[in-house]
Amino acid sequence: MLQIKSIIESLLFASKGPLNVEEIKKVIPDAEKEEIKAVLNELKNEFEKRNGGFVLHEVAGGFQFRTKPEHKEYIHRLFQPSPARLSKAALETLAIIAYRQPVMRSEIEHIRGVNAGNTIRLLLERKLVRILGRREIPGRPIVYATTQKFLEIFDLKSLKDLPTPKDIDDLQTASKPDDQSLPFKSESADPSTSENNS
Amino acid sequence: MLQIKSIIESLLFASKGPLNVEEIKKVIPDAEKEEIKAVLNELKNEFEKRNGGFVLHEVAGGFQFRTKPEHKEYIHRLFQPSPARLSKAALETLAIIAYRQPVMRSEIEHIRGVNAGNTIRLLLERKLVRILGRREIPGRPIVYATTQKFLEIFDLKSLKDLPTPKDIDDLQTASKPDDQSLPFKSESADPSTSENNS
């Protein structure tokens, strides 16, 4: 029999999206979950140490081979034209949906103060958000949530990994150039507080 | 500056097809052709020696990362259609059954313009649709509906939660005035804010 490590590596290589332990287990039923987990971590370390063009990255609850950010310039040159970047409106709408999910269109519009129909449509088309169902209030409005692909695209391990909003004090000083360059300050605010689960 | 080897590896990794020396040279103009050729051979040897799940394969005048043939059995298993994966034909048929249930095969075929027997059978096998009964008209045609499993796969609480084409069309239009999408609901009944949103 082939080495499990080699098999797992080929699966990660051939898969379209990140693979998790359960998905690998389904393909190699003989392997123990613990064993798979160990191999994944071993591979991750190995590719990191190799310092080549790509690494095994942990994202959206699974593992996926990805190039390193420092190569982007060259890869963009290889793929012309590069995909359209998300607009500010799309990012803001996405942030609201991510934080407030499940959320209605009217709630998004209430926060942003502008019509959100087209932006939601775009996010649906790009599969970054999905229709979760309807809210049981008059009119039965549709409620939206983020997708697995949202996690994959924005390099999040899970929704718990979402960036926390800035504190109000930080928001006010954000216009000063010095403050803007601050890296992610780990906020004291717990991501699971008020904003997260209304 | 990044190592040329690392850049070339990332290009080979991200590319859709095999890359040859000229194509790589276009992306990294500073690199000499001889250098690129040497790096490609070096990478090829390295991955061969590594004895992992994939190798750098020389094909069609270029180089491409490929899984090893001995892994194909596992990779086929990975790609085996799970209940959440369907062919385009199956998805179309499922969409018609979901939105028009209870529905007869002839109606499905009328909409799709092709024979639907095989795809219906496949959907029955996958337990995404079921036979609801027969219409008591000549020929006693079978009537189809979706199943509980259908709801589970699409993450719906009930069929009532299924979004309709109208929901998507509505996204193109401005939200209705009663949609509470005004930037602010002013608690006092202010005529200037209550009717301005159209």
Add this chain to the structure above:
Amino acid sequence: MVNEPYTIKLQDIFEGPMDLLVHLIKKNEVDIYDIPIAFITEKFLEYLEWMKSLDVDIAGDFLVMAATLAHIKSRMLLPSRNEGTDTDEDDDPRKEITGPLIEYMQMKSVAEKLARQPILDEDVFSRNVEKYNLVHDPSEETLQVDLTSLLSTYRSLLDRIADQKGLRITFEGISVKEKMTELIDIIKEKGAVAFDSLLSDTPDRIEIILTFLAILEIVKLNMVRLIQSSPYGNLRLIHRKADDARLQN
């Protein structure tokens, strides 16, 4: 008129009134808990004037906000009803925009942080396996299904047949459809049922109408027979299959 001309590049056109307000507050280093409402209103209107001078269509949202600001400003001028008590802060009319502004600024900060992540297909890349050699026959290609793909598939089918004559597809409420499926299941199981028993204990009008419509549809499908023994008597629904069996015995 405008002593400090705006130097706004066209790509900085504001997304909406909230976006503009945030800009004004940050630019002027205003304390969000103590917004100088007259000043901000003035700056807000200046911007609208500027947009007008550029012949930019000012969206209704901006006008609503201008009205809201003016309204708050006028309320600030009125003496507080609870003067002398501790509730001054709660009475602050500015509260109406402070809360939403804070919320919006927080969401903006999340959006900014998200944009700084290494974004897949922009900053980092996974393998492009769309055309993986394993798929031999394109018709065999499978798609990951989700609600959005189900819905867009149905929509494109509707578009495809939209021009065909003699086929009318209407957007029917799914609720009647669901009710039909539910009722057929019940009737099939029991053989025959009374209309009343199909309703919940305290049915509302919608439920009665929905149930009735669903029954009419089922009858039209010829899957059940409808019997009413006396005028205004209870409707009975009999499954065609059970009916046949009874007649034969």
